Amino acid sequence: MAKITYIEFNGTEHVIDVANGLTVMEGARDNAIPGIDADCGGACACSTCHAYIHPDWVDRLPAIEEMEADMLDFAYQTDPKRSRLTCQIKVTDALDGLIVQMPEKQI
Numbered sequence: 001m002a003k004i005t006y007i008e009f010n011g012t013e014h015v016i017d018v019a020n021g022l023t024v025m026e027g028a029r030d031n032a033i034p035g036i037d038a039d040c041g042g043a044c045a046c047s048t049c050h051a052y053i054h055p056d057w058v059d060r061l062p063a064i065e066e067m068e069a070d071m072l073d074f075a076y077q078t079d080p081k082r083s084r085l086t087c088q089i090k091v092t093d094a095l096d097g098l099i100v101q102m103p104e105k106q107i
């Protein structure tokens, strides 16, 4: 279980306990948090689960894989240092305290 803070583009924060094994995207989707659309359902095929990772967490996440990097090219206003697709980040205890910020829009 990890407590994850999702911050909408307008600054609204949602602090959610997300079970291990889910993805960061599923934690948002299952709690109806606005700003993560996840149109493809987590198949790394849409880029609408894009979020910016808090700088303190960027290096603490599993490395980005090629498929995610390729799909991120289609996301809206990516930040090369902080952008990730949240469907590709599996939740573990190690992510307790993670903070992600949603972009202004998805695609």
Ligand code: FES
Residues within 6 Å of the ligand: 025, 037, 038, 039, 040, 041, 042, 043, 044, 045, 046, 047, 048, 049, 050, 071, 085, 086, 087, 088
């Ligand atoms: S939900 Fe489609 S790429 Fe993440």
